Amino acid sequence: MAKVGIMGAGSWGTALSLLLHKNGHEVIVWSINEEEVEMLSREREHKSKLPGVKIPKDMEFTTDMEKTVTDKDFVVLAVPSTFTRSTARNMCPYVKEGQILVNVAKGIEESTLMTLSEQIEEEIPQANVAVLSGPSHAEEVGRQIPTSVVVGAKTKETAEYLQEMFMNEVFRVYTSPDILGIELGGSLKNVIALAAGMADGLGYGDNTKAALITRGIHEIARLGVKMGGALESFMGLTGIGDLIVTCASVHSRNRKAGYLMGQGKTMQEAMDEVKMVVEGVYSTKAAVALGKKYGVDLPIIEQVNAILFEDKDAKEAVYDLMMRKGKAEHNAKPWS
Template structure:
């Protein structure tokens, strides 16, 4: 298959390598001329994915039209804050027979819209799907076994993505629950910020286990209110992604949270991480969705207060622990 990838960061580069290794013809686009020059010179994403040699067959370019035209599949790997602007740029080149696969995670704050719907709104008639799950680029890039889920509104499209990406170290499941996949992949970043904050405060495994479990409860409450399937949220793109993002050394959200727990502002933390921290951008949107759907999300609420209202992180943890006493599960008699 002939494939174009938008975004030459760590995830775009790792997926380009995977797809080229699967025998596909891959072109990767970036708006950054210096980034493309680096990739063409060294065949390595030295800033974002150091140590991973990129397949010699991959084409790197700043020419957007070249990346889009004639490609059967377009993989969108740009950071979530730039999804809408990128969709506007590619719209003139997209044809109805092309499939756009979103691999970024986030919710647009202004519209409370997940990424697939953003792309659909900017490119009417486009076929858009999603690929998500516990899949750090640093591990995918070196062939560490990974499992994800491909989501599309029809199963045939999901199976096409499955067949395109899957190999002996990258297993792909299929689903038609696009809402659940996108929501799980977005909200878990907010919970991962909280997990990192607890690490930065010096708390232990007990604390993180509690936070992840209650964070999953918040994801389930919001997801089911929005029509997502419980099985999706309990699967790879929900629970699976939550686990890896809250615990991994590769997690930019967990690492940013750690720095915030040590007293840095979210802006200082993002500057030190040197990558887009998706949870910061999704935090306000998630809280707005919670209020829209009447869902209780105390962890998300406290993360917002720490990020944007200057609330001390330790005080936020205490407030979470001293909330009104409740049963873990509500059971009707």
């Protein structure tokens, strides 16, 4: 049995806390929101985010960060990506040398173009930072629907330890040393999911979504490989797998926000209606900047950015994508 601290009592933090508790670990969950802690402690259910999923009575919720982090075998960071750096900074005094921190959020910092694990390492240099990612909506993990993910870590020992801690009959965990590839796939797929949602909102069909998913992973992989990620990561669970589920699922907040924008709502109106952090909105500008930095053409991501921040009409963006100069799909095989 391990002692585990969960930073963040949203849908994902709660779902993972239930999973780890089911695996026999001692779990404590932190939230910055005192009202949320009181509600979860009293109701034993996150009615707004994981309705119908009951929380065991011996799982503790707290606003005490020191208690959540100190002397834990590992700590899971499940706060929204926009709060990862500030949360890590506040955690730093309580993190011991070599303590394992597992980031499960997805995003890229717009001002620095740093991944979340890079931000955590900068704020907590003494930590052993790992990541967990893949096609894993909290709504399904909380209901114990079979799910597969990947743990990325700097050492095989850390990855295999976390694999053992998380894995059970409904939650299969693979390991990988490619932390960068895992994080880029998880962050950039949210931008493509916004585009897929916009296509749905505009009334387009399955052909359109298939094209967006396929050409979207092509963009993500070209940029990710140029930055140093492994192509296999983008072709696996943390790339195409996560992209498929985020573009297609009713649980996807990014797809839903895109859908509302496709129907004519502004970015802010869409985010207000979703009522959860839409990570893709915050990753889009960073993705465009990374494309320019590494000299990689990102047509879908650039059009999403234009819709979000330059008031471009979504239909016009689709037209511009379709009418770009014709090109070969790939150059892997030469013409005879």
